[in-house]
Amino acid sequence: MSLLRLDALDVLYGDFQALFGVDLELAENGSLALVGANGAGKTTLLRTIAGAMTPARGTIEFAGSDITRTKPHFRVRRGIALVPEGRRLFPSLTAEENILVGGVQAGPDAWQLARIYEVFPLIARCRNRRAALLSGGEQQAVAIARALASGPRLLLLDEISLGLAPAIVDELYETLASLRAAGTSMILVEQDLDRALAACPSVVCLLEGRVVLAGPSARTSRAQVIDAYFGTAS
């Protein structure tokens, strides 16, 4: 059964149309890399799935229910959690307080702090430090942990590796792999194509708001993705 199904989504900012007829399907326990150039519409698509934007046309189905008009906090309770671009932590709250914010609208599978610190020993060490004083990698780990606190079935991850050292990105991706193995589904927006293709069994590429490529990562070459990415496919 599919966990998420998007059908012909059109999304607009005022008069400006950012997404055109986007179809997408994600299986239960599936994960998908969402790639595309700057301004292609990746963040807009994640925000639409999370309910921060309402599509002008089209439908969103999650776990068998139509959630197209469902408010964002109800989507969180149903198991959709967004890790937003730029992390968006409360700088004056501690790491732990930021994580607890994620539990406020938790669904039935909310993660307790102990489980979160087991998965992220990195933040167990700095749990009482203010978010403003954390390193970029620690902040990103807290942003993911905040999403886990709501007990997600589907994690939407927007450019988690941006500006971080490769070693810490490796560590975050190892954690994501363990979450996937435990059954969490993911849509991963990632600029590093090799990382994206290695992490997810399927890939979708957006170009100027349209899906121009969708398929299994194993049968999609890097060259095909790059052609789709820049709109240079023949």
Ligand SMILES: Nc1ncnc2c1ncn2[C@@H]1O[C@H](COP(=O)(O)OP(=O)(O)OP(=O)(O)O)[C@@H](O)[C@H]1O
């Ligand atoms: N708040 C907004 N108001 C108007 N237009 C917007 C707004 N946010 C994004 N857009 C436009 O919508 C389009 C898609 O933007 P979006 O941020 O979804 O792209 P993206 O693929 O996430 O890009 P990036 O890789 O830079 O993060 C772009 O043309 C962008 O300029």
Ligand SMILES: [Mg+2]
């Ligand atoms: Mg973006």
